[in-house]
Amino acid sequence: MSAPQAIRTLDKDGEEITTVGFQRFGFDSEVPLDVLRALYLRSHYVVTAGEQSVSEVDARQESDHARFIQGNTAYQSKSIYHPDTQSISYTTLSRFPPVKLLPPSGRKRVLVTGGAGFVGSHLVDRLMLLGHEVTVLDNFFTGSKTTVSHWIGHPNFEMIRHDVVEPFMIECDQIYHLACPASPPHYQFNAVKTIKTSFMGTLNMLGLAKRTKARFLISSTSEVYGDPEVHPQHEDYWGHVNPIGPRACYDEGKRVAETLAYGFQRQDGVDIRVARIFNTYGPRMNPLDGRVVSNFIVQALRGQDMTVYGDGKQTRAFQYVHDLIDGLIALMNSNETRPVNIGNCDEFTIGEFAELVREIVEKVQDEDGVKPARRVQVIYSPMPTDDPQKRRPDTTRAKEVLGWQPRWTVRMGLEEMVRYYKAKMAEGSI
Numbered sequence: 508m509s510a511p512q513a514i515r516t517l518d519k520d521g522e523e524i525t526t527v528g529f530q531r532f533g534f535d536s537e538v539p540l541d542v543l544r545a546l547y548l549r550s551h552y553v554v555t556a557g558e559q560s561v562s563e564v565d566a567r568q569e570s571d572h573a574r575f576i577q578g579n580t581a582y583q584s585k586s587i588y589h590p591d592t593q594s595i596s597y598t599t600l601s602r603f604p605p606v607k608l609l610p611p612s613g614r615k616r617v618l619v620t621g622g623a624g625f626v627g628s629h630l631v632d633r634l635m636l637l638g639h640e641v642t643v644l645d646n647f648f649t650g651s652k653t654t655v656s657h658w659i660g661h662p663n664f665e666m667i668r669h670d671v672v673e674p675f676m677i678e679c680d681q682i683y684h685l686a687c688p689a690s691p692p693h694y695q696f697n698a699v700k701t702i703k704t705s706f707m708g709t710l711n712m713l714g715l716a717k718r719t720k721a722r723f724l725i726s727s728t729s730e731v732y733g734d735p736e737v738h739p740q741h742e743d744y745w746g747h748v749n750p751i752g753p754r755a756c757y758d759e760g761k762r763v764a765e766t767l768a769y770g771f772q773r774q775d776g777v778d779i780r781v782a783r784i785f786n787t788y789g790p791r792m793n794p795l796d797g798r799v800v801s802n803f804i805v806q807a808l809r810g811q812d813m814t815v816y817g818d819g820k821q822t823r824a825f826q827y828v829h830d831l832i833d834g835l836i837a838l839m840n841s842n843e844t845r846p847v848n849i850g851n852c853d854e855f856t857i858g859e860f861a862e863l864v865r866e867i868v869e870k871v872q873d874e875d876g877v878k879p880a881r882r883v884q885v886i887y888s889p890m891p892t893d894d895p896q897k898r899r900p901d902t903t904r905a906k907e908v909l910g911w912q913p914r915w916t917v918r919m920g921l922e923e924m925v926r927y928y929k930a931k932m933a934e935g936s937i
């Protein structure tokens with residue numbers, strides 16, 4: 508098979524993206540993009556359907572992905588699926604990706620709660636490659652060990668099954684507190700537990716920060732603005748939240764979590780950072796959790812019609828996960844203690860977004876020589892309760908105080924997402 512042509516990823520200014528991250532406030536967050544991709548953009552196991560097709564399937568996937576990861580396959584496990592016995596021979600990594608060798612003074616002991624989730628796992632990859640000591644605390648409610656299992660056994664890495672609703676003690680320098688289900692079906696599954704996670708979990712982790720004098724960053728959300736009356740939403744806007752609706756367990760939970768953080772700052776001098784994260788998408792998002800980006804892509808890849816809730820005129824802005832991680836790391840290491848919006852301002856109506864996803868899925872299928880039986884249609888369904896009509900961040904503060912702006916276009920991010928889900932479907936894991 509001829510060498511596959513590398514796919515170039517261009518940022519908003521047409522510059523090629525080869526690394527993510529940057530140097531801010533004396534903290535370097537830059538890592539090569541292809542090494543990161545090698546950690547998430549590939550099937551976890553090789554399908555073995557008889558000798559002939561082993562090599563065909565494997566070679567096909569290898570070729571699709573080589574274009575993205577520039578041949579960085581040494582850091583990927585190749586567990587083997589045996590269809591005849593429906594069993595898997597798991598293989599652990601034979602070699603970890605190279606991590607930076609930091610002097611003890613530069614190496615942080617970082618605790619990431621919710622580190623096995625979608626955002627957390629990308630943060631863990633980045634912090635590990637940067638050479639820090641990372642401990643993941645997760646109860647695996649929505650996260651999965653597989654998202655960070657490629658680090659298990661590494662001397663800088665630890666994973667602990669723990670529910671943040673219970674107190675926890677550890678020595679650490681920085682705490683990224685992400686533990687909380689983030690998608691509506693998951694946080695509404697047990698509303699009382701979601702509030703307990705937001706309140707008691709944050710209380711416990713702030714207590715830990717107080718005791719260890721660790722810097723504490725909470726992943727808050729644009730949902731604190733509710734169904735906003737001002738556009739775009741600036742950090743000084745207090746929000747418009749229904750306190751008794753089905754989304755309240757999450758929205759009000761995050762609002763009280765912020766209140767707690769500022770309480771600990773005022774009373775106990777805890778060093779806090781508050782990130783208000785807007786809609787984020789990227790590889791490792793659970794495809795079944797009802798979030799719009801994963802819904803659309805999986806439906807389009809399966810050849811199913813794409814469901815838009817409402818009339819499709821409600822708008823959303825989507826940021827790619829690497830931009831979010833850049834923003835979180837910059838905020839953690841800055842001196843900014845006010846809330847900071849981290850999101851992408853490029854606004855789409857949901858209807859337009861569905862069309863864009865369909866176009867990109869068709870492009871990727873075309874590049875890979877796949878001919879779908881028919882063109883998927885965009886269909887409309889009734890809107891769920893309290894779904895906000897309009898949401899767009901005002902990121903002036905992040906730009907001014909962090910020197911941060913999103914680099915990824917929605918199109919490039921979506922293309923990477925489509926390839927990720929395609930690989931997951933090929934291995935049969937979704």
Ligand SMILES: NC(=O)c1ccc[n+]([C@@H]2O[C@H](COP(=O)([O-])OP(=O)(O)OC[C@H]3O[C@@H](n4cnc5c(N)ncnc54)[C@H](O)[C@@H]3O)[C@@H](O)[C@H]2O)c1
Pocket residue numbers: 620621622623624625626627644645646647648649650651669670671672684685686687688689690704708726727728729783784785786787788
């Ligand atoms: N993804 C987004 O678009 C977005 C937007 C705004 C805010 N956020 C926030 O970012 C954080 C991460 O979101 P995500 O998208 O990665 O969600 P996710 O559901 O993929 O990850 C959340 C992680 O927290 C863990 N968790 C949940 N409850 C826990 C508990 N009680 N104890 C220990 N671990 C627990 C889950 O198992 C999972 O690994 C959340 O706090 C979320 O509110 C995300």
